[in-house]
Amino acid sequence: MSIRDTLRALGLDLPQAPSPKGDYVPVTIYGGVAYVSGQVCRVGEGVISGPVTDQTPAQVVLQAGQTCALRALSVLDQAVGLENIERILFVRGFVYGGEGFQRFSSVVDAASQVFIDVFGEHGRHARSAVGVAGLPSGGLLELEVTAVIRPGAS
Template sequence: MSIESRLAELGLTLPDVAAPVAAYQPAVRSGRYVYTAGQLPFVDGALPTTGKVGAGDGLVDPADATELAGICALNALAAVHSVAGTLEGARIVKVTGFVASDPSFTGQPAVLNGASELLGTIFGDAGTHARSAVGVAVLPLDAPVEVELIVELAD
């Protein structure tokens, strides 16, 4: 099954690539690899929520942050598609995720599962990847999560 067919089956479409908020490109191709910039969970050009992830009043619920990580991954795939022209035959090599966290929050890996599991669902075995999940004090625009990818393209 093609990646486009798989996305449609899952009810997903690649969004428009978010315009950079500083001096960088959303994705750069080098040979068979595409490296994405960190992608925020923009939906229709806006962040659905902002703030730190954790448990308690005024914090982003970890389950919501997990969903946002999946949105980040979909945005990163759109960036890959924008420079590669296709996702067919692609393999996800590395996912790096950043979670703006309350100091007591240690569930960053679970939050990043939102990205990892979505990529596995879309790509199957080609979505299995290495990953880093990093807690940080703050992210651009006060986003709760940010995801970047390294993707190997087919010959």
């Protein structure tokens, strides 16, 4: 099954690849590794906003994680094609947490699950989740992704 078939079967759609909001590129490729710039949980013209607290509905947290992961996949697809991704190596999540919130890792879980669902065992990755005092546009989550490109594909 192709990556696109897998996404369809999961009921997930890749958004249009976002354009940078500053002086950087969405993906840098070096030595067969793709480094994806931070992807905030933007939906349309808006953003899923933080801070996250223990009272934030689980559905909002789930949507933020899935949105960031799908945006990262979208820029990877634009840069090298998803079929050329050999594996996801590392995911770093920056979580805009409210006062006293400590479950940063749980906020990044939905994003991690997207990569595992799409790439299977090759989607399992090392990860860190960091609490921050704010993110661009007040977003709840920002995600950086590092992926290996199949030899000969870059």
